[in-house]
Amino acid sequence: MILLTALLAGGLAGLxxxxxxxxPWTFPHVQASWLAIVAFLPQGLAFYLPVSRTLLPDPWAxxxxxxxxxxxxxxxxxxxRLAGFWLLAGGAALNLLVIACNGGFxxxxxxxxxxxxxxxxxETLAIGERFGLGKDILLLPEQTRLAWLSDxxxxxxxxxxxxxxxxxDLFIALGAxxxxxxxxxxxxxxxQLPKKRESCYQK
Amino acid sequence: MNTKxxxxxxxxxxxxxxxxxxxxxxxxxxxxxxxxxxPDNGGLVGH
Numbered sequence: 001m002i003l004l005t006a007l008l009a010g011g012l013a014g015l016x017x018x019x020x021x022x023x024p025w026t027f028p029h030v031q032a033s034w035l036a037i038v039a040f041l042p043q044g045l046a047f048y049l050p051v052s053r054t055l056l057p058d059p060w061a062x063x064x065x066x067x068x069x070x071x072x073x074x075x076x077x078x079x080x081r082l083a084g085f086w087l088l089a090g091g092a093a094l095n096l097l098v099i100a101c102n103g104g105f106x107x108x109x110x111x112x113x114x115x116x117x118x119x120x121x122x123e124t125l126a127i128g129e130r131f132g133l134g135k136d137i138l139l140l141p142e143q144t145r146l147a148w149l150s151d152x153x154x155x156x157x158x159x160x161x162x163x164x165x166x167x168x169d170l171f172i173a174l175g176a177x178x179x180x181x182x183x184x185x186x187x188x189x190x191x192q193l194p195k196k197r198e199s200c201y202q203k
Numbered sequence: 204m205n206t207k208x209x210x211x212x213x214x215x216x217x218x219x220x221x222x223x224x225x226x227x228x229x230x231x232x233x234x235x236x237x238x239x240x241x242p243d244n245g246g247l248v249g250h
Contacts, residue, residue: 003236003237003240004233004236004237006236007232007233007236027225027228027229028228028232029228030227030228030231030232033224033227033228033230033231034227034231035231036230036231036232036234036235036238037227037230037231037234039234039235039238040234040235040237040238043237043238068238069238069239072235072238072239073239075231075235088235088236088239091239091240092235092239095239095240165240168239168240169240172236172239172240173236173240176232176236179232
């Protein structure tokens with residue numbers, strides 16, 4: 001939800017900037033959109049589709065997540081010329097790194113999980129067990145590789161939708177905002193070059 | 204008749220095609236941030 005909020009906020013900022021600059025608002029020219037859709041399919045089966053996510057064994061779900069993240073990074077590479085995609089790629093790579101180092105799932109500590117669910121429910125979960133049917137796995141900080149990249153940040157207590165998120169997610173939120181705000185156009189560095197002079201040899 | 208029908212099809216195709224590209228691009232971005240991002244509560248919040 002926080003990522004979709006960043007996307008929406010970026011879109012609104014982009015609309016405002018286009019209006020101020022008296023330019024028409026255009027959607028970023030994303031290449032190979034099909035690849036992002038294909039990349040999402042394994043995750044859709046493993047984590048989102050109610051029928052398949054309960055049937056798929058954990059090792060398969062982990063493999064789906066890793067495969068999906070690799071394809072998403074390829075998608076970023078194909079769109080590297082668009083502003084914001086380096087942040088999106090960086091976030092995806094950080095998440096992939098910590099997921100790959102921790103058995104194919106995003107680690108979350110019991111301390112962080114305690115902010116999301118009731119203590120009674122937390123007691124029913126064993127260390128090393130998946131956190132519900134999501135992408136997270138419950139691990140103690142000392143068991144976690146690259147713990148600083150895990151789902152360790154929380155939204156403010158007043159937020160109605162409580163989730164834990166990682167540094168990679170923060171990069172992705174910033175990238176989504178940036179992409180939509182500047183409509184994928186890279187910033188102009190320096191002054192524009194003067195128009196080419198007409199050759200004195202021309203008639 | 205056939206030519207007229209083709210012209211209508213061509214006009215409709217020209218009008219819809221850019222929108223399909225925008226919808227696909229938006230879908231790609233949304234699926235990317237849902238897929239590559241991993242904010243999670245395990246679906247357990249509220250239980």
